[in-house]
């Protein structure tokens with residue numbers, strides 16, 4: 447028996463979130479006294495077996511099919527459901543990313559089993575107990591699950607990836623899966639690259655601007671500091687609503703969830719919908735004229751002042 451991890455990747459590039467899923471699965475496997483196994487889907491994924499082994503997979507199950515040449519939720523969901531049928535794992539796990547949750551939802555529907563998304567902690571017993579993130583991150587829910595085979599995703603950025611074991615080797619098992627014709631109902635046709643290189647989701651430093659920035663041109667002072675720190679500029683929804691920045695720059699519940707080493711939030715009040723997208727930052731510096739602003743109260747560091755005085759001073763000193 448094993449905890450089976452569905453590995454998320456994009457054309458053979460493993461998503462960092464998959465490493466979090468391995469760490470999450472390891473915690474469950476330890477409680478159950480079983481191994482962690484991995485499921486790699488698609489021809490491009492074959493090269494990821496060693497990385498899976500380094501992150502704790504004892505056996506790597508590999509599925510290839512013409513319908514799996516690129517990502518499609520129906521094809522991936524059906525593949526996962528078929529793998530569960532063939533392998534009978536103790537639990538099925540993936541990262542709680544958009545794609546991870548989508549694949550597990552499709553698989554759960556096909557298996558007619560319940561799926562619990564975005565878990566923080568899991569205790570295994572006759573009934574499984576879990577704490578999971580709800581309402582876009584604004585509350586944590588304690589839940590109890592009765593299922594013959596729990597299907598769980600780990601809340602993004604809630605668990606650190608485990609250390610990788612250099613030289614670890616996993617048994618590789620090729621699974622034959624017969625996919626229905628309907629499996630190709632939804633397939634990627636094209637990709638539009640919105641930003642090259644460092645993105646908001648992966649940047650080590652994010653400089654966020656809110657309504658306090660006042661205009662599109664006001665973001666020049668944020669861009670100047672971002673350029674010096676090797677970071678990228680993000681913003682609040684007040685900014686995108688005003689048309690000062692594109693939606694792709696928005697941090698928050700309905701934007702991007704960021705996890706940089708440093709988030710500098712300038713002229714942002716810290717509404718819950720913004721906070722849930724920013725709270726995974728390792729350190730937060732708030733720059734705000736209001737000492738009582740939620741972002742100031744919650745930040746690791748705060749500078750109370752006008753961002754148009756504070757930011758140029760930091761940029762000059764950097």
Ligand SMILES: Cc1cc2nc3c(=O)[nH]c(=O)nc-3n(C[C@H](O)[C@H](O)[C@H](O)COP(=O)(O)OP(=O)(O)OC[C@H]3O[C@@H](n4cnc5c(N)ncnc54)[C@H](O)[C@@H]3O)c2cc1C
Nearest residue numbers: 656657658682683684698699700701713715719720735753
């Ligand atoms: C369903 C839903 C989803 C949402 N999703 C998101 C989301 O994904 N992301 C998001 O950001 N919001 C989201 N919101 C909106 C959110 O509720 C807030 O309205 C928004 O985050 C406020 O943006 P803000 O902090 O820039 O503006 P404000 O709340 O107006 O705050 C402006 C801040 O700037 C400070 N300030 C003003 N001038 C200066 C200056 N010169 N120097 C320094 N500080 C200054 C003020 O003291 C204030 O704290 C969502 C709302 C809903 C209902």
